[in-house]
Amino acid sequence: MAGSIAESSLTVAAMDDVVTLEQEPQAATAAPQLRTILLTDICDSTTLVEQLGDSGTAQFFREHDRLVLRLQQQWRGRLIDRSDGLLLLFERPIDGLGFALDYGRGLDEIGKLRHLKVRTRAGLHVGEVLTWRNSDEAVRLGAKPVEVEGLAKPIAARLMSIARPGQVLMSAVAEPLAHRAARELGERGQHMIWKSHGVWQFKGVVERQQIFEVGEPGVAPLRAPPNSPKAWRDIPLWRRPAMLAAEAALVAAVTVGGWFATRPPPAIAFNERDWVVVGDLRNLTGDTRLDDSLEQAFRISLEQSRFVNVLSDLKVRDSLARMRLDPETLVDRGLAAQIAQRDGARAVIVPTVSEVGGRLRFSVEVIDPYTQTTVYAHVADGKGEESVLASIDQVTGALRADLGEAVVQIDKDSRPLPEVTTGNLDALRAYALAQEAYANHRFTESLQLYRRATQLDPEFALAWIGQVRSHYAVENAPAAVEPMRKAQTLRKHLPSREAMYLDAWAAKFDDPATTASKWVELARLYPDFMPAQGNAATWLYKDNQFKAALEHALAAAVPQNPLAGQEFDSVGRAQLGLERYAEAEAAFRRSNEMTGSSMRRLVSTAAARGDLEAAARYAKSLDPANAYSYIEQTSLAVDRSDWTAAREASRQALATLDNPDGLAGRYLRLPVAVVDMLAGDRKAAARQAGRTADIAIQALEAAGGFNADAEEDAALALASALVALRSGDRDVAKRVIAALDEHDALMRTPALSELRVVLRAAVDRRNGRAREAVTALEPLLVGGERYQTRVELMEAYARDGRLEEAVEQARWLQRRRGLAYVELECGHCLQALNVADSRLAVRREAQLLEELGRSKDAQARKDAFGSVWPGFDEKAYLRR
Incomplete structure (x- = not known):
């Protein structure tokens, strides 16, 4: 006892650091959290040190650490501990699995450079864990920054300990969650093998555990792990060796006799789809x-x-x-x-x-x-x-x-x-050649051959649909009307899938409000019909239904789809609309590698997350002959408050067009008006916006209200009226509202209906009816609302004296810059205005805070506005 006291006294007198640690209370332990826990180990690490020597080993582990850091960022992992192995936490099992697979592959590549075979083993489990942070003093003396405990940790450790080299073992909790999300691993997720290794018993764990392995063919062992003193296979009596031998003899006798009696033909067991x-x-x-x-x-x-x-x-x-x-x-x-x-x-x-x-x-x-x-x-x-x-x-x-x-x-x-097809073999041959030309993107040739097929057999329904597809492929939607009408008269000749496909296309002409629902219905009934999945994603995206669009886009972005590159672009758009910038950029990069047509979206993604320098680098790779590429260039110049560049880009878009009177020419007029308004020339902006609105209404009326471009022209007219209104011209809004009120069926389309409400609310607010404007706008906030809906609601709240709610809207606009860039109406014709409003929302927040008497907060937001939009002239803007 005396010795213990003396030793304790010596410790107190001589080790002040230890006293500090013992006296400092631990951080409060949080409630248990459900996390994915991953444990990995480098196999035969001692042999590795012997082969490489101390210097070579140090270099090896420096490369190893760089690999781990990169994969942490890619798969959103949190490193808890590291020695020869790793302990990491993830929010989702698919992230842990992605890390484990890439980690094994990365170490294998590092080893190959040294003529070594470096293999890892991994255990993955999902369960509740407790985490707490050690004190700074404890960390300084060698403790880990964060501690993790809980039953999930030893279960993951047992899985890792019995794994063979190159093997990833998962618990029964982790496997279904990861399997369900396997599409997120891209193409390799389609080829991985998921294998059950039965039920196991772990030492110290009461409940039996089912073990699964996941891996790539030719890489993973895909064999049952060996038993160990701490984990062993739980084999029932009837499956033990002696019983199996007797059972095998009995089964063999019955099987041989049955085979000789029946001799069934060999077969492949097919699953649906x-x-x-x-x-x-x-x-x-x-x-x-x-x-x-x-x-x-x-x-x-x-x-x-x-x-x-x-x-x-x-x-x-x-x-x-x-x-x-x-x-x-x-x-x-x-x-x-x-x-x-x-x-x-x-x-x-x-x-x-x-x-x-x-x-x-x-x-x-x-x-x-x-x-x-x-x-x-x-x-x-x-x-x-x-x-x-x-x-x-x-x-x-x-x-x-x-x-x-x-x-x-x-x-x-x-x-x-x-x-269903035709009894005319020559028509069938023309159709076959047209299909080949279409698959190789020779759309003019395919159109001629589809026409030839219908000349040989006017009742050939599929050939009429082929003409519709060919016209759409070259963005000549009005020309698709006649063959589509003919195909509709032959609908009874089509199989059910093609009939529904025809109905979905026809809805765009006849009842645009139902188009998205028809594509979704077709995609659900035929989940591996890629055109249905891709078009469902497109139409849901147009309605700002980004989560639903993402589901269909992922279903279409599979190796079997010849248009997978295009569908990765849809995946990226949906992710950008959800402000998931890293995921959006990865999808756009994948699409650009496959198709070379997603560079515009890479510009938008970089700009939306605030990296304008990266956006400018991407913009240098845009095709100057593509008129649509100037939309992003205009918006990027607005984002940088470079009005000269914005004006030049918006006008160059029109100069690039071969046919400035077509739909693209109508789209690209509006960004010119937006830039003029932002740069201070309100009269020019009002004239341009008013002229654009009139042209759109004329195109709509000339086609009798329903045509392939009706929805786009109506959206353009509404957007132009908004810009004219903000430029000081109220007459344009009156003309547009009156004209579109004549098209009730068209205006049932969700996006058009919402834009019309926004325009009417903007007119009401300027006429002193702010409360009526708020009453009209608030029901639109059900998720998926347009960016300009929130802009107008912010101003209506402010005019109605509801300043706190106006501040919340200003902050929402600042957060949703991904939506500002990606939202689709009239070919992104409002993109530049949305981007400007995402910047002006900072200034508006400062004004509102000043009105609320919060001067200190208001000054902070004014300073922030000066840094994000340095080219903005406050005095000139107020004069305007």
């Missing part, structure tokens, strides 16, 4: 007219299936290019199998047409892509060329039954090929 690759038609007749015609007819018939999806011609050619083969290479059995393995397709289907005993025979084989063995085969014979389409019907009906569809469902969805 599996993909198949259709190989090129083998034409053994010598009649070349049958080549493309019959292959296209077979595809059309097979695509009626609700059970499987056919990999498109464009995607097949893209896969051939990635295999460094000529895109026109004949896709035979072996090559189709390779493509199926690359793109995750379940089966290969090879059609053949031949002449046997004077009869024309059509047959198909369903092939396992991994073994290249035939698992199904169907044949139909007929007399003469006129019989071959009926033979295709017969074969595809039998084939679809084998693919998993009930006979009643086939009967419901399938129509005879001569009715």
Whole structure:
């Protein structure tokens, strides 16, 4: 006892630092939080040190630490501890999984530079943890800054400890959450294998744990981990070796006897929405007219299936290019199998047409892509060329039954090929060539061939739809009206999917308010029909429904979609509208790598997050021949308060156009008016905005109210009236409101309805009816409202004396700069005004705070405004 007291006294006298630590209370422990916990370890790290030596090891771990820091930022992880292994916390399991996979790959690359094989193991679990921060003194003396405890930590440690080199093990809590979000890992997420390793018992943990492995084929072991003293497989009695031997003998006897009795044919088990690759038609007749015609007819018939999806011609050619083969290479059995393995397709289907005993025979084989063995085969014979389409019907009906569809469902969805397509083989050949031209973006050629097909057979419904698609591809929507009307008269000839596809396009002409809902309905009924997913994302994005748009865009941005690059652009737009700048930039970069057409959005993303220098660097890569690229250049110049550059860019956009009287020319007039207004020339701005509104209304009336551009012209008229009103001209607003009141069906479109309310509220406020303006605007705040709705509501609150609420609106406008840049109405015609208002909101907040008597806060916001918009002339603005 005395010794202990003396030792304690010595400690107190000689170790003041320790006394400080003992006397300093710990930070209050927070309530348990649900977190993803990841533990990793470098395998055979001692051997690594021996091979590299001290200096080489130090250099290795410097590179290792840089890798960890980069992946932390990429996957939003928090590093808690580091030695030979890592302990990290994440908000979501998919982030922890992404880190683990990239960490293993990154260390492997670092090792290869040193001719070493560096492998890691990882354990991932989701559970409640307690975290607390150590004192500064404790950290100075070697303690970790943050401590983590909880049952989740030892469970993750057990998973990591039994993992094989290169293996990522997950708990049953983490696996479904990560699996559901696997699309966020991009293309590799589509190819990863998720494997269960059964139920395990962990030492010290009462509950049994189910273990899962996730990994990339050829990289991960994908084998059950070995037992250890602290973790072992929980095997029931009936699965232990002795019992298994007896069971195996019994099963073998029954199986052999059953096989000899029944000998079932081999089969592939299909799931709903599996993909198949259709190989090129083998034409053994010598009649070349049958080549493309019959292959296209077979595809059309097979695509009626609700059970499987056919990999498109464009995607097949893209896969051939990635295999460094000529895109026109004949896709035979072996090559189709390779493509199926690359793109995750379940089966290969090879059609053949031949002449046997004077009869024309059509047959198909369903092939396992991994073994290249035939698992199904169907044949139909007929007399003469006129019989071959009926033979295709017969074969595809039998084939679809084998693919998993009930006979009643086939009967419901399938129509005879001569009715669905055409009985004219020459028309069918023209259609097949048109499809090929369209897939290769030769839209003028595809339009000519689709027209040829309808000349040969005016009842060929799919060829009329092809003309609609070709016109839209070259942004000539008004020309699509006539073929679409013809296709509508033939709607009964279409399979259900194509009929719904036609209805969704027709809604844009006839009832724009229902367009988004029709695309969403089609996407839900046919979740792997990529055009439906992509168009659903586009129309939801137009309505500022960014979360819903993101869901559909992600569903379309998959390897099987030949337009995946375009869909990554939609993903980025939705993320930018949600102010998720890092995710938006990553999606736009991915899109730009694939299509080269997302540089405008990269400018917007950098500017929205406040990095105007990065935005300017991106802007240098914009195509000067693309008139639309000047929209972002104008907005960026406004963001920098560079009025000279803004005026030059807004006018250059119009000068670039070949047809300034078209829809693009109408769009691009309004940014000119916005810049004139901001730069101080209100009279010029009012004239330009008024002229733009009148042109838009004239275009709308000339087309009889309903046309492909009606929605855009109405939005342009409303936006122009707003700009004219802010420039001092109230007559434009009156004219526009009166003209659009004649188009009730068109004005039911959500965006147009909202913009009309905003315009009327702006007029009411200027006429002294601020309270009426507030009453009209507040019901619009249901999520997805337009940026200018909030601008007008801020001013209406201020005029009505509700200054605190006006301040909140000013702050909302400052936060939502991503929305200011990405919002789509009349081709981003209000983008420059939105961007200016995001800056002016800082100044408006200062004014409102001054009126509330909060002078100190007001001065801080004035100083902030001076730094974000240094080119703004306060005195000149007040004079105006």
